[in-house]
Amino acid sequence: MRLPNSRRQFLRLSSLAMAIPLMPFPPTEQAKVSIAPNGQMSIQQAIDTIISHIPGGKLDTTVDTFKSSDPGQALRGIVSTFLATTAVIKEAIAKHANLIITHEPTFYNHLDETDWLQQDPVYLYKRKLLEDNHIVVWRFHDYWHRHRPDGILHGFLQKMNWLSYLDPQQENTCIIPPTPLPKLARTFKKKLELDRCFYIGDPRLSCSRIGILPGAWGRGPHIELLQKDIDVLVIGETAEWETAEYVRDAAEAGMKKGLIVLGHAMSEEPGMAYVLDWLKDVLPGVPAWHIPAHDPFVGV
Ligand SMILES: [Zn+2]
CATH class of the missing domain: 3.40.1390.30 (NIF3 (NGG1p interacting factor 3)-like)
Known part of the structure; x- marks a missing residue:
């Protein structure tokens, strides 16, 4: 069209x-x-x-x-x-x-x-x-x-080397060895080569069941996954008054919930890098490259 x-x-x-x-x-x-x-x-x-x-x-x-x-x-x-x-x-x-x-x-x-x-x-x-x-x-x-699998999620998990952690029982969920929330945020920062990574929640929170929604799915899917049996939700971006505030309220109420925010571009770029591998079978012989768009924000 x-x-x-x-x-x-x-x-x-x-x-x-x-x-x-x-x-x-x-x-x-x-x-x-x-x-x-x-x-x-x-x-x-x-x-x-x-x-x-x-x-x-x-x-x-x-x-x-x-x-x-x-x-x-x-x-x-x-x-x-x-x-x-x-x-x-x-x-x-x-x-x-x-x-x-x-x-x-x-x-x-x-x-x-x-x-x-x-x-x-x-x-x-x-x-x-x-x-x-x-x-x-x-x-x-x-x-x-x-x-299937979702190309963006697959590329993300591949880059994290987390494909084997995927929970077959619950969509968009990984089960990892228990890791404190700030350490988990640093793991994402290192493996995804991020300049910035933010978390919300109790720094003593032990994270094992990880909900993963790269990109900007919005508060509906975010909160729906948080309501399930997960310790922390990992996302690209959210409005500060939506998912971010929901998790801050949950933590303040003593509930074991955390949020890690990676940035929209940086959370979905691995999925678009995976397009390149996928195209080798779908359009063999076509010259192709992946060019990252990069995080749009520069910190000071
Ligand atoms: Zn997307």
């Missing part, structure tokens, strides 16, 4: 964009690689192949749509990332890739609606960068979470 902003509309408005140095796409050896028996595979065909490998097949309603350029063009290379940031787009251009598979939106809202951005210089800069360089962005959010 294409977004309402047509290319013509974009070209009319793009004159408002800030002047940016853009290199024309150089012809490369990769551009000539034929990866399908009857010629080059189009980006649309590559995405159809990806979707055919997801249980349940094509969804009628999904945010996993094309966000830019023409998916009818021949696929040259794929970049997977948590977020198609401007920095990631520039790296993809440097690698001569023309498909970015992103987990989260490109234009600052869940549905990637752009009507409200038509005069916005930040949007216009990013849109021009994508269109001038024929970069197709496709979102891989709903389908990747529908994959």
Whole structure:
């Protein structure tokens, strides 16, 4: 499904964009690689192949749509990332890739609606960068979470080396040797290479049953898992007045509950790195890279 902003509309408005140095796409050896028996595979065909490998097949309603350029063009290379940031787009251009598979939106809202951005210089800069360089962005959010195992959770557990800790009885739960809450937070910080990691709860809390919801599932799924038999919930992000306050109240009331907050990007990036391994079987022979979007925040 294409977004309402047509290319013509974009070209009319793009004159408002800030002047940016853009290199024309150089012809490369990769551009000539034929990866399908009857010629080059189009980006649309590559995405159809990806979707055919997801249980349940094509969804009628999904945010996993094309966000830019023409998916009818021949696929040259794929970049997977948590977020198609401007920095990631520039790296993809440097690698001569023309498909970015992103987990989260490109234009600052869940549905990637752009009507409200038509005069916005930040949007216009990013849109021009994508269109001038024929970069197709496709979102891989709903389908990747529908994959079994959930692609994001699997990549996360793989990076933690925790796959063997997964509880077969309870979804999104691991059972680990008892570990004090602050030490557990430091383990995540080290293994996921985080600059920041926060926890809520009694530092003496011994954690063995760990609920894991990378990303931003919201207070509903967060609190539902906290209500089950877990010691600590590990998440990407939450509003401070929702899950964070629920756990602070629980700890204050003497209940053995803790929360560890990793950051949204850093908690889901391992799952998008895992896309690269997965693609080796789904689209063998296609040049592909994982480019991390990185934690957006800088501490002082
Ligand atoms: Zn996600």
